[in-house]
Amino acid sequence: KHKFWETQPVGQFKDAGDTSLPEGPIEPPTPLSEVKQEPYNLPSPYEWTTCDMDSEETCNEVYNLLKNNYVEDDENMFRFNYSKEFLRWALRPPGYYKSWHIGVRAKTSKKLVAFITGVPARIRVRDEVVKMAEINFLCVHKKLRSKRLAPVMIKEVTRRVHLENIWQAAYTAGVVLPTPITTCQYWHRSLNPKKLIDVGFSRLGPRMTMSRTIKLYKLPDQPATPGFRKMELRDVPAVTRLLRNYLCQFVVSPDFDENDVEHWLLPTEDVVDSYLVESPKTHDITDFCSFYTLPSSILGNQNYSILKAAYSYYNVSTKTPLLQLMNDALIVAKKKDFDVFNALDVMHNESFLKELKFGPGDGQLHYYLYNYRIRNALRTSELGLVLL
Numbered sequence: 001k002h003k004f005w006e007t008q009p010v011g012q013f014k015d016a017g018d019t020s021l022p023e024g025p026i027e028p029p030t031p032l033s034e035v036k037q038e039p040y041n042l043p044s045p046y047e048w049t050t051c052d053m054d055s056e057e058t059c060n061e062v063y064n065l066l067k068n069n070y071v072e073d074d075e076n077m078f079r080f081n082y083s084k085e086f087l088r089w090a091l092r093p094p095g096y097y098k099s100w101h102i103g104v105r106a107k108t109s110k111k112l113v114a115f116i117t118g119v120p121a122r123i124r125v126r127d128e129v130v131k132m133a134e135i136n137f138l139c140v141h142k143k144l145r146s147k148r149l150a151p152v153m154i155k156e157v158t159r160r161v162h163l164e165n166i167w168q169a170a171y172t173a174g175v176v177l178p179t180p181i182t183t184c185q186y187w188h189r190s191l192n193p194k195k196l197i198d199v200g201f202s203r204l205g206p207r208m209t210m211s212r213t214i215k216l217y218k219l220p221d222q223p224a225t226p227g228f229r230k231m232e233l234r235d236v237p238a239v240t241r242l243l244r245n246y247l248c249q250f251v252v253s254p255d256f257d258e259n260d261v262e263h264w265l266l267p268t269e270d271v272v273d274s275y276l277v278e279s280p281k282t283h284d285i286t287d288f289c290s291f292y293t294l295p296s297s298i299l300g301n302q303n304y305s306i307l308k309a310a311y312s313y314y315n316v317s318t319k320t321p322l323l324q325l326m327n328d329a330l331i332v333a334k335k336k337d338f339d340v341f342n343a344l345d346v347m348h349n350e351s352f353l354k355e356l357k358f359g360p361g362d363g364q365l366h367y368y369l370y371n372y373r374i375r376n377a378l379r380t381s382e383l384g385l386v387l388l
């Protein structure tokens, strides 16, 4: 059934529930001298290219490939439209490798027709911190689908990850592959219900009018929590401590240091927003919330072309109730003109989703590890990892 994935060091469906298999790496590392030195072969009309995301021109090509060919919802009404600034941020974290930003071009026209990326991350699984690659942005042009290009791209990124002496990876996908460590659901909180209904993202509830719906989702103009403010550079040490202390309770989470926090969580306009609560009395940083900006193209609507979506990222509450903190996040997202606020049912998110009027989405998001076995699937609340 999975001709490619059956050959890979991932949890196989036939091994589900086999308690004799140990947790941890499935295959040991091989000596670097035994890693294939040449790229895998592509069908002859195509060639490999390393995408330099510092180059305005290359970044534009990647942006356009994804804008036209990346992930759509099941009904093909929306398609992710990652911005160039977002792609630069996502692909250049501390210690990134340019060689992991892999493109495929048509040899004659030089047109970019496929893409896959990795970035390095330290991921903690129970009490072990493992160097991994986070794999993302796998995309094959619509006209080249179902030709088995994806397996070649996955093997090539794996080879380049191995060349850096890294042997594990983490990734998410909307499709079921062998074998998810957990399966999450997206929840959506309307901020601009009229537009969401007009574009078919949501529907008017039974016995609801538009004006009752707008009233239902109305939010205060200002956050309620005293000391709630935007995160600044000087907050990096305190936010790192807060976040490390919080994330250690989950079975799988990133092992963030101060450099990672500066990169991934310090606010970047139209890419990532972070807020914290500074105690007005003690000036302690007690709570934190963040979201990233990922618009979607609206396919074939007369009135609107972009859906502006915020995605819940990492949130920590120690003093402010999480419900109140996230309500303040909704308020600032609304002020920034987002149409919808999305969140997965990971970490403690289930404690606020229903009360803050999030509704369950249809698509599921499956989380995977490569070459690392987890004996039993996790509950979504045991997962402390959000990928972009």
Ligand code: YNC
Residues within 6 Å of the ligand: 001, 002, 003, 004, 005, 006, 069, 070, 071, 072, 133, 135, 136, 137, 138, 139, 140, 141, 144, 145, 146, 147, 148, 149, 150, 151, 154, 157, 158, 161, 162, 166, 167, 168, 169, 170, 171, 172, 173, 174, 175, 177, 370
């Ligand atoms: C997918 N999303 O099952 P089998 S998520 C992984 N992730 O193999 P073909 C996928 N594998 O089942 P197409 C996958 N989708 O026969 C399909 N596959 O064993 C598997 N969509 O290849 C599939 N982006 O080339 C099958 O399929 C084989 O032409 C079929 O290409 C697939 O970024 C794709 O959803 C997804 O652009 C490129 O449909 C194409 O359809 C497309 O014939 C729209 O491929 C965009 C989209 C996926 C977003 C993502 C995470 C990717 C993770 C990849 C795995 C990484 C493993 C770790 C590597 C490093 C290891 C180290 C160390």
Ligand code: MG
Residues within 6 Å of the ligand: 140, 144, 145, 146, 147, 148, 149, 150
């Ligand atoms: Mg293909």
